[in-house]
């Protein structure tokens with residue numbers, strides 16, 4: 001057969017790393033990218049600075065991957081976050097560590113990372129066809145033989161790595177193209193859903209924009225169902241918006257909202273916000289009582305505003321039907337407890353999330369049950385491999401998704417090369 005050893009479909013972080021790995025392993029490799037630019041999503045990740053990976057140890061990395069972390073164990077140990085760092089440093093890209101273990105290029109520019117990957121891929125000898133959308137996969141005698149292009153041409157190879165990404169932020173090129181290809185070859189597709197995405201609420205005070213623009217640092221958000229069962233607790237910053245709640249802690253909760261609603265769309269969900277997760281209710285109560293004893297004439301609202309922004313203090317007073325000028329001395333213990341209840345368990349009804357197109361990451365995709373974790377090979381079609389977000393894997397933001405893309409890309413590329421180089425070509 002005249003063609004390549006390995007074709008990689010998709011020039012995101014997973015595909016770029018897969019192509020580099022396959023070519024480095026000695027396989028003649030072709031990269032097919034539908035867009036004009038490689039690494040578009042990578043280029044906007046981490047606020048345009050590219051959160052390349054995360055420095056945390058493996059158990060913590062795994063804890064930040066709510067979408068099928070165990071399946072990823074082989075890939076993450078084969079090519080770890082430390083290996084990713086060493087890889088980039090070998091390309092002359094120095095990384096710096098920021099809060100929560102996040103690693104960024106010292107340049108603070110995603111383009112540094114994308115250009116380094118692309119330049120290295122080309123220097124390795126990978127052939128790249130940009131502006132080349134793949135229409136579907138070609139299978140002959142039950143094994144992978146290449147890809148059919150949208151313009152009708154065929155690109156032939158012994159092995160194919162599918163790294164087409166998820167279906168979120170479609171303007172970057174990830175439009176879920178590979179789901180039907182994989183389905184036609186017998187892979188189950190877990191329906192895609194939005195994750196790492198802001199939460200929506202139909203509470204009247206959200207629609208009325210009462211809290212819009214208020215941000216809170218280091219809160220905890222606990223998601224509960226109608227029976228009060230805790231679905232998750234996530235810590236971090238939040239921001240009230242005109243549709244609901246955003247910020248890192250809200251994004252982390254979104255996976256649990258989406259998966260709960262996939263199981264039971266009618267289940268009412270509530271986010272309970274603890275504005276002071278490091279201070280007990282008892283401590284807050286003691287401080288209010290001390291203030292009441294020392295400074296009884298002071299207005300409750302101004303004392304409350306020592307704790308939360310004034311707009312929030314006024315809002316809480318209203319929720320409890322209190323006179324805005326109520327003095328501390330007039331505030332009973334029972335009332336204090338109610339108020340503290342709002343500070344420690346502020347209830348925000350959750351309607352859902354923003355749609356998949358707006359999500360940072362896609363949940364769902366090609367089922368991991370149909371993929372061999374130690375090679376990323378398809379269990380249904382010899383010569384077919386998967387890498388990155390096209391699979392039913394996803395992580396919290398913080399460099400974890402990009403780590404998953406690089407680790408699975410590396411493993412898939414090496415495995416595809418080993419397979420291709422061991423096979424006699426079809427005649």
Ligand SMILES: Cc1cc2nc3c(=O)[nH]c(=O)nc-3n(C[C@H](O)[C@H](O)[C@H](O)COP(=O)(O)OP(=O)(O)OC[C@H]3O[C@@H](n4cnc5c(N)ncnc54)[C@H](O)[C@@H]3O)c2cc1C
Pocket residue numbers: 009010011012013014015032033034035038039040041042044045046047051132133134135163164165166168169172173174175176177178359360361387388389390396397398399400401402403405
């Ligand atoms: C705004 C934003 C910020 C983010 N920030 C972070 C962050 O801070 N930390 C983190 O870990 N993750 C972050 N992510 C997520 C991360 O960028 C993705 O998880 C990662 O890019 C997935 O890599 P991938 O290679 O699997 O897919 P993608 O990066 O989506 O690449 C897929 C590629 O396949 C190509 N393709 C698709 N279909 C075809 C076809 N038919 N033919 C040929 N080519 C095709 C696409 O054009 C695209 O180039 C962010 C995402 C967004 C949108």
